[in-house]
Amino acid sequence: MSEINQRELERIHWLNMALSLPEEGVAGYFPDERSRIERLSEVRWPQGPTCGRCRGTSITWIETRSLFQCRSCRHQFSVTSDTSLHRTRLPLGMWFQAVESLIRYREGFFGDFHMPAQALAETLGVQYVAARRIRKVVLADIDIGGQGFLRSAVCVRAPDDPTRGYRI
Numbered sequence: 673m674s675e676i677n678q679r680e681l682e683r684i685h686w687l688n689m690a691l692s693l694p695e696e697g698v699a700g701y702f703p704d705e706r707s708r709i710e711r712l713s714e715v716r717w718p719q720g721p722t723c724g725r726c727r728g729t730s731i732t733w734i735e736t737r738s739l740f741q742c743r744s745c746r747h748q749f750s751v752t753s754d755t756s757l758h759r760t761r762l763p764l765g766m767w768f769q770a771v772e773s774l775i776r777y778r779e780g781f782f783g784d785f786h787m788p789a790q791a792l793a794e795t796l797g798v799q800y801v802a803a804r805r806i807r808k809v810v811l812a813d814i815d816i817g818g819q820g821f822l823r824s825a826v827c828v829r830a831p832d833d834p835t836r837g838y839r840i
């Protein structure tokens with residue numbers, strides 16, 4: 673594939689994501705941590721939560737710990753266990769905000785430039801090093817060829833995600 677086509681494809685990819693963001697913004701659309709957990713759960717397990725250890729589907733929710741528990745093997749797991757956000761200590765709201773910011777920023781430059789880590793640090797109110805790590809994880813997920821876990825969660829206006837399946 674020629675370089676020009678790749679660039680066009682990337683622009684389309686980023687434009688599609690921008691058009692799929694919630695109109696009222698992620699903070700308005702996902703007002704609390706619970707709504708973000710529910711959304712990620714829906715994206716990850718369309719048929720309902722599944723135990724990563726025994727594949728059991730009889731799962732309970734432990735409200736006080738924000739964890740799922742498998743009724744068969746007692747394994748406890750979060751909605752981000754074994755994903756790119758595994759063991760994250762950051763609130764999900766920060767990840768959602770980072771996704772939105774990175775998409776909006778790049779859209780402003782016709783899909784050609786990523787938001788610098790320093791700008792993301794200022795937006796999120798975190799240290800530069802943390803922002804750099806968040807940026808890396810988010811970009812790996814939402815860019816072409818990425819797993820799309822966060823992308824699918826945040827880009828809510830894409831009932832039939834047109835970016836899925838792109839490979840360069």
Ligand SMILES: [Zn+2]
Binds near residue numbers: 746
């Ligand atoms: Zn289990």
